[in-house]
Amino acid sequence: MAHPPPIVISVLLSVGSEAKPCARKDVVRVANDPNWRLPVVPEFTLTSPEVREGEFLPLWARTAWAGGEDRSPTLSWSGAPASTKSYVVTVYDPDAPTGS
Numbered sequence: 647m648a649h650p651p652p653i654v655i656s657v658l659l660s661v662g663s664e665a666k667p668c669a670r671k672d673v674v675r676v677a678n679d680p681n682w683r684l685p686v687v688p689e690f691t692l693t694s695p696e697v698r699e700g701e702f703l704p705l706w707a708r709t710a711w712a713g714g715e716d717r718s719p720t721l722s723w724s725g726a727p728a729s730t731k732s733y734v735v736t737v738y739d740p741d742a743p744t745g746s
Contacts, residue, residue: 690726694719 696704696719708714723733 688727690723690730692721692723694721696720 696707704719705711705713706715706717707719709716721735726733
């Protein structure tokens with residue numbers, strides 16, 4: 647049975663604090679890492695009873711696959727900073743014609 651390609655789901659956190667683009671003194675620069683100067687982003691936990699880490703989305707959550715129902719999985723988050731104003735969920739599909 648052929649499996650569809652994995653879809654990468656990213657979650658962005660909008661925090662009310664101001665990010666400063668200066669180098670952190672406690673971070674060691676890694677060769678060829680373009681992000682080493684970025685500020686530390688607050689961490690939080692994203693969970694879903696229907697999506698497991700490293701596994702494909704359930705068939706019912708897919709759109710362009712036979713049997714897909716284009717339904718959204720249940721998502722829950724916790725541990726976000728008190729200043730969090732919103733969450734953004736994006737999907738990257740490496741197989742899409744536009745590379746979205």
